[in-house]
Amino acid sequence: MNIIRYKTPELATWPRFDRLSSLRDILDSAFQGYTPGWVPALDVFEDEDKVCVQIEVPGMKKEDFDIALQDEVLTVSGERKADSEKREGESFRSERIFGSFSRSITLPSPVKDDEVTAAYQDGLLTVTRPRPCHPARPGPQPTKLS
Amino acid sequence: MSALATSETQPARTECRVDSHNRIEYVAPRVNLHQDAEGYILEAEMPGVGKDGIEVTIEEGKLTLVGHHRENSPRGRLVYRERRPTAYRRVFDLDPHIDAGKVSARIEQGLLHVHLPKAETAKPRKVTVS
Numbered sequence: 001m002n003i004i005r006y007k008t009p010e011l012a013t014w015p016r017f018d019r020l021s022s023l024r025d026i027l028d029s030a031f032q033g034y035t036p037g038w039v040p041a042l043d044v045f046e047d048e049d050k051v052c053v054q055i056e057v058p059g060m061k062k063e064d065f066d067i068a069l070q071d072e073v074l075t076v077s078g079e080r081k082a083d084s085e086k087r088e089g090e091s092f093r094s095e096r097i098f099g100s101f102s103r104s105i106t107l108p109s110p111v112k113d114d115e116v117t118a119a120y121q122d123g124l125l126t127v128t129r130p131r132p133c134h135p136a137r138p139g140p141q142p143t144k145l146s
Numbered sequence: 147m148s149a150l151a152t153s154e155t156q157p158a159r160t161e162c163r164v165d166s167h168n169r170i171e172y173v174a175p176r177v178n179l180h181q182d183a184e185g186y187i188l189e190a191e192m193p194g195v196g197k198d199g200i201e202v203t204i205e206e207g208k209l210t211l212v213g214h215h216r217e218n219s220p221r222g223r224l225v226y227r228e229r230r231p232t233a234y235r236r237v238f239d240l241d242p243h244i245d246a247g248k249v250s251a252r253i254e255q256g257l258l259h260v261h262l263p264k265a266e267t268a269k270p271r272k273v274t275v276s
Contacts, residue, residue, distance in 0.1 A: 041228035043228065044224070044225045044226040044227075046222050047222030047223060057256075058192065058193040059254070059255055061255075089181050089182030089183065091180045092180075094178050096176050096178045096191060120255065122194055122195060122256050123194065123257060124193055124194050
């Protein structure tokens with residue numbers, strides 16, 4: 001079973017990140033069965049014109065990632081392969097996790113796939129997606145009194 | 147364990163160090179350690195750390211790895227966090243057979259590789275019977 005990471009409550013400004021939704025995820029996962037692999041940590045940033053997801057995946061190659069966007073759900077998956085070279089001798093500390101991972105995150109509103117850009121540097125995969133331009137909301141209209 | 151055992155107790159994932167002015171918190175990176183006849187190969191996961199943020203120190207029989215996150219341009223307001231913004235640190239007791247002068251390190255995509263070759267005198271050697 002995947003480890004459910006601690007969610008900082010004060011940062012849960014999006015309702016889908018609150019603690020209740022993580023409880024829902026646990027309940028959902030019980031019905032979806034066992035998902036193998038590991039769960040890399042991620043951060044989400046946003047500002048006026050973009051949403052940026054940053055995932056910790058050290059020691060991989062660009063080709064190892066698969067980034068997909070379907071409707072509102074961004075899914076990043078990949079496989080970290082153990083290097084089989086230099087495996088003579090003895091290994092007496094194996095804390096790194098290898099194998100496949102997959103993380104999905106719901107972004108605020110749908111965008112086209114080609115609008116997403118990704119970069120891999122220092123073991124961090126950064127997926128950036130521009131925010132859709134919302135039509136300017138009409139401000140409060142003064143009510144005319146007759 | 148004598149050879150490259152961690153100085154800190156095993157489950158220490160985070161540690162706090164107090165220097166003269168402030169209290170610094172570190173997180174221990176995940177490490178793979180492999181030994182062969184030539185020496186040791188240590189791999190430490192430090193995502194977010196660039197070449198300039200790495201400090202590898204050998205002092206008094208201890209190997210200290212410290213990694214500071216690269217200063218990035220602000221990406222916007224943080225709305226959700228799982229990653230730790232703290233620096234990485236981990237200390238290992240060195241096998242006395244290691245040739246400290248030949249230790250080399252490189253970092254690739256947040257993965258620090260440290261090569262610790264054994265001194266020539268410590269390598270296994272065959273004696274021919276005459």
